[in-house]
Structure formats: structure tokens, C-alpha cells
Amino acid sequence: MASIDVTDASITFTATQNKQISLKEYLVKGLFRRSVNPQVAIHALTKINLTARDGDRIGIIGHNGAGKTTLLKLLAGVYTPTAGKSVVQGRVCSLFDISVGFENEATGWENIVYRSYLQGETPTSLKGKMDEIAEFSELGDFLNFPVKNYSAGMRMRLAFAIATAIEPEVLLVDEVLAVGDMAFQIKARARMKAMMSVSSLMVVVSHDLNTIKETCNRVLWMRRGTVVQEGQPQEVVAAYNQDSRDRAAAAKAQAEAGSQPAQSAQVAKVA
């Protein structure tokens, strides 16, 4: 039984615009004059509510920087909410940032082992899967070479093969479908479809609105860390499309008027 219960979850963190902090900055912080390195509060997510039970297929759409990936990482447990609660039950498989996190000096085979252990496999459960992962990646003898010699496409293939080798209850996907060459993409799509059908719960972030409409039974439209609309895929996607067209038109009008686009209000200065 898998479930997701997110109640009033917010993620707020502070960041400085310039990472280098001088000693002077440290000592006179705000004493005599305004800091040249102001701390900025970033509201990545604000009061998100999301409940999902077995069988739910949830799609998240929105513009870049809307907080889609942050929400996914919250569900994966990589981020903990700074306010509110997020409870996810079930074996989670997260497909994001998968092509990073290889041990570069180690061979492909060794990396299969590390990644799989990280995903919760044990030596016994892994034994049967090694060959299957290797076969799916189609890397053949390259698996005997250190990963640092791999091309970006090869790394993606290997990462995808490993990440999708488990049977997840909760599947979290962040647009990973652009994997490798054409032939591999078709294979990857088929594998994704298969995973989506076996996982009892799925949350997918995508800009591909057709995929979202086909696979999801519920869609969240996010903007600036909040949910704008939630509901049936057809309705939400239509509303989102309309909004995108309106914005494009507005931006065009503005460009013609010669003015600068407004700054994102997502970043609010902290006194």
C-alpha cells in the first residue's frame, strides 16, 4: 500500500547572491551599512497540499522554476519541508539527476553495484539483475571500462538501466525520456510505460503535455512554488495552454512597447 500525504508543506531557504563571503562581510554584517551581499529568502514551495493513494497517476506541469522538481525532491525525501508535513509510504524510485553520481574511476559494472545498493538492493537480490541491467544498457564491453571514459549518452543509458531495474511502489519521474539515441529512446519509453503500469503510484513532471494527458488521472499546475490549479488532465492542461498563450502575447506586446519584463516576484528580499 503506497500513499503520499503532503500537508501545507513549504520549503524556504536563504541564499546569498554572491557565494564568496569576505571577512569584512562577516565582521560588519549589517552594522554600518547595508550588506553588499544580501541574504535572500527563496520560497521554493509554499503551502503545498497533495494526497495520493494507490492507482493515482499525477502529472505536474508549469514553467521553468515553478517548483516542479523541488516538489518531486520533497516527495523523494531529498528535501525536508521547512514547514508542514510530507509523508510518503512505499518503496520509492526516483528518476531525476540520474546521470550524475557515478564513481568516475570505477567501471560500469562496479557502478551498477553501487547505484543498486543505494536503491536498496542486497547482494542476493542484485545477482539476478546485473545481467539484465547490462543487457538493457547495451553497453557490452564498455562496462569493463571506467565510467569517466563514457560519453554523456552512454552515462545516461547506464543510469537509466540501473534506475529502472527496481520494482517501485512510488515512481517519481522528472522528464528523463530524452535518453540516448533514437533506438534507445524507443526502448526507454517502453520501459517507462511498463514501470508506470506496475508502480502503484506515480508522480511525473513533464513539459510534454500530451504524455501528461495520456498517462495521468490528475494534474497539478504549479507557478512560483504554489499550485495554481489541480484537477482533470484535460481541464488543467487546457487552462495552462491558454495561460501560456496569454503570456506569450503579453510578452510580445511588451517587447514591442520596448519595456523590460518584470522581475520574478518569487525572490523577496529579507530585511
Add this chain to the structure above:
Amino acid sequence: MWKFRHFLMALVKLDLRQRYRKSVLGIGWSLLNPIAMTIVFTVVFSKVLGGGADPIAYAASVLAGMAVWSFLRDSALTGCSCFATNEAYIRQSPIPYTVYTLRTALGQAIHSLIALGVVVGMVAAYQSDAAVILRVPLLIPGILLLFVAAWAAATIAAFATVFFHDTKHLLEVAAQIVFFMTPIMYPRKLLDDKQMGWIVDANPVYWLLELTRIPLLTGQLPPIEMYLAGTGVTLALVGLAVGIVAWLQKRVIFVL
């Protein structure tokens, strides 16, 4: 933590192999470095600082001290870069961050154990008594405390570095100072004679060091007070580490 033992051990094994990949001497460097240092110290200082002990006994004492000391120092120093090294895993997976600092501490522990093995061999050869090997079980409590302390130190250093990048440089300076304040190159008697024994008493590293060095060199268990002091030092470090983890664990990822 137990759930991730396979992941952890696989990475520790990798680190071990990688450290000396493409090196001619391989794991021999783990031995050569402390041995070379010890030879230099023995040749140069055994007359001056040895307090009348013969050179081999002095060398064994220095090597044992160096092994323990460099374990603590290197755990803390490599701990500083621990989260940066493991950043990709941290950004992907919700496993406890202490797994990564444990990776650091375990890697260092293996090297120090090799050096301690050399000391056992040296003492056995010097006293021409193979029974020295029977002293090894006496080392276990001391080494366990030492290991937990090193893990805690690596954890503290790792978290501190994320929020204050200069930690590593400060730590290097501090380590240099503590090294000279700890009776590694000289016996503690040298300071006691000058009424400066309090410097040693106040040094937490000393208490951890003696729990390993005394049984190794003499075959006797250290007095119970020393164990209490060593446990106290370890518990203080663990307490600090637990506090820091509870306080900062959730925030690290936003700052990293």
C-alpha cells in the same frame, strides 16, 4: 544506517583501491609514510627527546602515536570535503548523511590499522617474542573508542565546512598545534618534569592515544581512569556530532 551497509562497504572498498590506483607501491604507501617519518624522528630526535629509551622502543612508540594521531587528523580533514565528494548521492537519495562521514572514517581506519600492524611486528621483532601478537585483543576497546571519536570528528567537520568554508584551513593549523602538544615525539615525562603536565592532561587526543599505545607497547591494560577519560572525550564528540546533525541535517542540502 544498517540498510545501507552494502552501499557503504562497496564504496569503502572502492576508495581503498582508488587511493593507490596506478601507483607502483600501492598499499605499501600506507606503510611507507609513517615508517619514513618514524625513521627520521628516531634518527634525529631519539637522543634528544627519547628520555633515555633505546632507539627501537622510541621508534615503536612514535609509530604507534603517529598511526593513532594521523587517523584522527585525517578523518577530520577528509571529513571537510566529505559532502562535496558525495554531493551527487546527497542530491539524489534521502539516506542519512552520517553514512558518508562513516565512509570517510572507515577508509582512514584501514590505513591506520595497517600502520598499527607494523608496530606490533616491530615490537615483536625487537623483543624477539611472538607472544606480542596476543596483545592485540587488549587494543580493541581503545580502538573502538578511537573509531567512534574519529567518525564524530569527521561528521562535525563535514557539517561545519558546509556552513563555514574556512573550516579545513583552520583545522590544519589546529592539527599542527595539537600535534606538538601531544606526547607523540616525546614521552609525557619530559613535560611533567617541567611542571607542564597539565598541557597533556587537558589534551583530549592524549587520552584516546594512550588507550591504544599503552597496551600495544607494554602488554598491560591502561588504568580504568584512562578508559573513563577516553570514553568521556568520545562521548563529548559524539554528543556534539549528534547535536549538529539534528540541528543542520535538513538545511545542508540548501547550502551545499
